[in-house]
Amino acid sequence: MWHVTLKRTACVKLAIPDDRRDDLKRTMLTFRRVAQRFADRGWERDEDGYVITSRTRLQSLVYKQVREDTGLHSDLCIGAVNLATDSLRSAVERMKAGKNAGRPTFTAPTVEYNTNAISYFTNGDDQYCTLATYGGRIRAEFVYPPDEDCPQAQYLNSDVWEPKGATLHYDRDDGEYYLHVTVERDEPETELGEAENGTVLGVDLGVENIAVTSTGTFYSGGLFNHRRDEYERIRGSLQQIGTESAHRTIEQMGNRERRWNNDVLHRISKGLVQEAITHDCSTIAFEDLTDIRERMPGAKKFHGWAFRRLYEYVEYKAAEFGIRTKQVDPAYTSQRCSKCGTTLRENRTSQADFCCLKCGYEVHADYNAAKNVATKLLRSGQKSPVGGATNQLALKSGTLNGSGDFSPANAEA
Numbered sequence: 001m002w003h004v005t006l007k008r009t010a011c012v013k014l015a016i017p018d019d020r021r022d023d024l025k026r027t028m029l030t031f032r033r034v035a036q037r038f039a040d041r042g043w044e045r046d047e048d049g050y051v052i053t054s055r056t057r058l059q060s061l062v063y064k065q066v067r068e069d070t071g072l073h074s075d076l077c078i079g080a081v082n083l084a085t086d087s088l089r090s091a092v093e094r095m096k097a098g099k100n101a102g103r104p105t106f107t108a109p110t111v112e113y114n115t116n117a118i119s120y121f122t123n124g125d126d127q128y129c130t131l132a133t134y135g136g137r138i139r140a141e142f143v144y145p146p147d148e149d150c151p152q153a154q155y156l157n158s159d160v161w162e163p164k165g166a167t168l169h170y171d172r173d174d175g176e177y178y179l180h181v182t183v184e185r186d187e188p189e190t191e192l193g194e195a196e197n198g199t200v201l202g203v204d205l206g207v208e209n210i211a212v213t214s215t216g217t218f219y220s221g222g223l224f225n226h227r228r229d230e231y232e233r234i235r236g237s238l239q240q241i242g243t244e245s246a247h248r249t250i251e252q253m254g255n256r257e258r259r260w261n262n263d264v265l266h267r268i269s270k271g272l273v274q275e276a277i278t279h280d281c282s283t284i285a286f287e288d289l290t291d292i293r294e295r296m297p298g299a300k301k302f303h304g305w306a307f308r309r310l311y312e313y314v315e316y317k318a319a320e321f322g323i324r325t326k327q328v329d330p331a332y333t334s335q336r337c338s339k340c341g342t343t344l345r346e347n348r349t350s351q352a353d354f355c356c357l358k359c360g361y362e363v364h365a366d367y368n369a370a371k372n373v374a375t376k377l378l379r380s381g382q383k384s385p386v387g388g389a390t391n392q393l394a395l396k397s398g399t400l401n402g403s404g405d406f407s408p409a410n411a412e413a
């Protein structure tokens with residue numbers, strides 16, 4: 001069986017003991033200087049005249065001298081080499097693409113910690129990490145946000161997600177340190193065909209309706225969009241005032257908006273997972289979230305954020321019930337007739353209306369798309385050589401399998 005490694009980033013605030021803040025600050029400043037030295041050396045070119053983009057080459061040239069000069073922890077030096085080579089590589093990529101590229105410079109207050117330079121202690125009530133710094137390891141408690149459902153925090157608490165390396169960030173605005181931890185989970189890559197009962201819940205995302213399911217549940221985006229517009233309007237006029245107190249108000253409003261948005265997305269995600277449980281679904285299918293904002297008319301940056309956040313919430317909550325979450329290629333999901341399969345641009349008659357030119361099926365466009373999202377996943381599963389399973393799509397009134405056979409629900413709809 002194949003395995004895929006899923007990666008996420010968990011963010012958590014750290015409580016740094018007062019008497020160690022200087023050590024950490026010195027470590028951060030030195031890390032940045034060291035990364036810069038590696039990058040400068042790489043940019044000077046190798047004997048062959050090319051920018052150095054090989055970690056081992058760069059390390060062999062500068063590492064020993066850097067260690068002697070700075071005494072920076074060896075694993076942090078490795079982190080600095082990695083950061084420098086990554087930046088050199090992307091500079092070379094840009095040059096190859098004919099774009100402007102200059103010598104990489106590091107100004108952000110960050111430190112790259114590999115798994116030798118950081119340890120995590122997340123099993124007991126006390127959750128913390130230890131970080132390599134000047135003056136020995138620092139013990140830093142995790143400060144979780146009050147929202148207990150925060151997915152970022154849950155990744156760290158979890159038994160299935162394993163914390164790996166991390167990037168330490170210093171926030172110049174609030175003077176606090178934040179840790180961005182890469183967490184990983186191995187998941188067996190079972191084709192849908194191997195699932196015993198592969199009922200799929202399809203979800204269509206949008207601006208007018210934030211989410212619509214193949215079982216016919218609509219989560220309106222109206223309140224969201226209205227509140228968002230109102231917020232943007234007030235923020236705009238406060239920005240024009242431009243005083244310090246206006247900026248403070250903007251910040252407070254921003255925090256309140258974030259909490260409110262998160263809360264709404266939480267409730268929608270709970271609803272979606274509940275929907276999947278009710279219909280005995282093994283998988284929840286979304287369209288691919290990459291570039292979703294560019295594909296979607298009327299979507300703002302906020303929507304891109306909200307869709308990703310919603311997906312994270314659903315993925316996390318669904319996993320607790322053994323339900324998987326997948327993304328499928330969104331091509332033609334809005335133009336295909338979910339009844340007869342005819343795909344025509346003209347089928348989509350307006351933002352909300354779908355009417356099939358071939359079979360005359362009239363239905364809400366988002367509901368039609370949600371069914372197509374689920375069907376896409378079913379079809380991809382049917383290519384599995386294992387086969388034989390009863391893969392089907394959850395509908396308001398029953399289930400539909402990949403070959404188009406309909407079974408009414410047991411309960412009266």
Ligand SMILES: [Zn+2]
Pocket residue numbers: 337338339340341342356357358359360361
């Ligand atoms: Zn049709």
